Amino acid sequence: MNRLVTVAxxxxxxxxxxxxxLLLLLLMPLTFWLIRRDSYVGQSVRALLLGISWAVSTAALFATSAARELEPRLRLAGYRPHHLYIGRMLGLWGLGLVISVPFFLLTVIDANNLRYGGIAVAMLCCVAVAAPFGMLIGALLPRELEGTLLLLTVVAMQMLLDPADAATKLTPFWSSREIGTWAVDHTDDGYLTRGLLHGLVVTVLLIVTVAGVFAVRLRQRRHLHHVPIA
Amino acid sequence: MNADDWLRAFAAELHQRRVGGDVARHVVAEAATHLREGGGDPWLVFGAPQAYAAAIVESIGTAPGPRPGPVRLHARGITKRYGRQVVLRDASLTVRAGQIAAVVGANGCGKSTFLRICAGLVSPDAGEVTVAGRLSYCPQQGGTADFLLPDEHFVLVGAGQGVPRVPARRAGRAAARQLGWDAGNAALARHLSGGTRQKLNLTMSTLTQPDVLLLDEPYQGFDQGSYVNLWDQLTRLRDEGRAIVVVTHLLNQLDRVDVVLDLPPAHQGGRS
Structure with a gap:
């Protein structure tokens, strides 16, 4: 437990x-919010949620890339792979929550007639999905620039896809969009249920995939045999 | 070089020449007293620290070095290819407790690759490595976190062994002092000079009390004093019974090592 807490x-x-x-990352959700603020609050909220997803996943990507050289030696120092990726994920989820609070307050102060509980849940979904998603990209792509470009593509795709298109459900941040619709347009509870289920399934899938990638990358190699000192 | 610097260099020279701890302390204390009472430039009074240490060793002798212990690292038949390039072919190395081994060779002959295979970070195409006890690895570059303080690195490494943060910090600072570095007041790792950053790297690798210590050109960016301190510390670790493997291309260090693995140049170029 101490190892997890220390890594986090x-x-x-x-x-x-x-x-x-961090400031530049926070600028994106804020800009998204401000651009759509005067036209349609629903678009503004959805853009804000996407901005938070972008900020947290990019932070996760940077954290994972920065630790690439450090992690093998931490493994030798006594850490197991799960200490490293779960600890890092915990830290990123914590950061995501801290980032989300001012934006949540912004919606409370600046927009009326919303289901604010739904906005909070949508933000939680964004943070939950974004941390392992950014970590996965950071673990698979060795350079930050490549990872950032891929993240940008995903976020842009999420933004531009027609909501009615079935393919949107395959995008990682669809859950927050669905819950956001429930919170803004006061639609039926099916939106909330579908969004929560999607968020849960995507988060679990991403965590399992991150676990697999880290387990392979930081595995004990077969040629190396450890024997205890007599 | 003032009197204190001279005495430090003199003490380091005695240690490297395996003069026993109590005897070395006594000789240094005598020299310090002589300088304090008589005054004068130590270079004029005693000469160069190396020469004076050599004279002392000749008159009082040295403590016998500890006999090498059981095998701690045994790498056999290591072969590694990158594409069609054979970087390592059937390389073998055995290092016992209380020995320093040097891995030498031209650029691109696979020194770093060999060490990374020994650390279990890279898989060979053939061959096996057996390690007895705890293993630690100090990379040539990287291996630190830019936005953490040295103390935080010590806490992070210590937590891997279940060491609480205060003792981990204390142990890290003490190990850093052995390299002539005060880690307590240091800045974020990204603001450290190349040499100081390498000291952090090295300190992290010794912090886990490893039985086998793998160092990939650990002296990069070191000044002369730090370089002396490094070999002083390696000698001390060897005398404590650690097995140490150092990748190096500075041949003048070889007189302080017990085993040498000279790797031949890789076929069709290669990498270091």
């Missing part, structure tokens, strides 16, 4: 010290 703590410390990057 160090992840948070590292990310909060990247102030310039």
């Amino acid at each position: 703590e160090m992840t948070l410390r590292e990310l909060t010290r990247r102030r310039g990057v």
Whole structure:
């Protein structure tokens, strides 16, 4: 447990010290909100949710890429792969929650007639999905630039796809869009249920995939045999 | 070099020449007293620290070095190809407790690859490595977190062994001091100079009290004093019974090592 907490703590410390990057990441959701603010609050909320997803997944990508060289030696220092990826994920979820609070307050103050509980749940879905999603991309792509471009593509696709298109359900952040619709347009509870289910399934799938990738990358190689000291 | 620097260099030279701890402390204390009472430039009074240490060793002798212990690292038949390039062919190395081994060879002969295979970070195409006890690895570059303080690195590494944060921090600072570095007041890793960052790297690898220590050109960016401190610390670790493997291309270090693995150049180019 101490190992998990230590990795989570160090992840948070590292990310909060990247102030310039954090500010730029926060700028995107804020800009999304402001651009659509005067026309249609529903689009504004959906764009804000997508912006939060972008911010958290990009932070996850940076954290994972930065730890690429450090993790093998931490493995030798006594960490198991799950200490490293779960600890990092915990830190990223914590950061995502902290990022979400001011944006949630923004919706409460700046927009009327919303189901605010739904907005909060949608933000939680964004954070839950974005952390493992960014980590997965960071683990698969060795360079930050490639990962950022891929994230940008996913977010742009999520934004531009027709909501009626069945393919949108295959995008990682569909859950927040569905719950956002429930919260903004006061639709039936089916939207909330579908969104929650999608968010849960995608989060679990991403965590399992991240676990698999880390287990392979930080595996004990077959040629190396450890024997105890007599 | 003032009197304190001279005495430090003198003490390091005695240690490297395996003069016993109590005897070395006594000789250094005598020299310090002489300088304090008589004054004068130590270079004029005693000469160069190396020469004076050599004279002391000649007159009082040295402590016998500990005999090599059981095998701690045994790499046999290591072969590695990158595409059609054979970087390593049937390389073998055995290092016992209380020994320092040097892996040498031209650029691109696979020194770093060999060490990474020994650390279990890269799989060979053929061959096996057996390690007895705890293993630690210090990479040539990287291996630290840009946005963490040195103390936080120590806490992170310590937690892997279940060491609470205060003792981990204390142990890290003490190990850093052995390299002549005060880690307590240091900045974020990204603001450290190349040499200091390498000291952090090295400190992290010794913090886990490894039985086998793998170092990939650990002295990069070191000044002369830090370089002396490094070999001083490696000698101390060897005397404590650790098995140490150092990748190096500086041949003048070889007189301080017990085993040498000279890798031949890779076929069709290669990588280091």
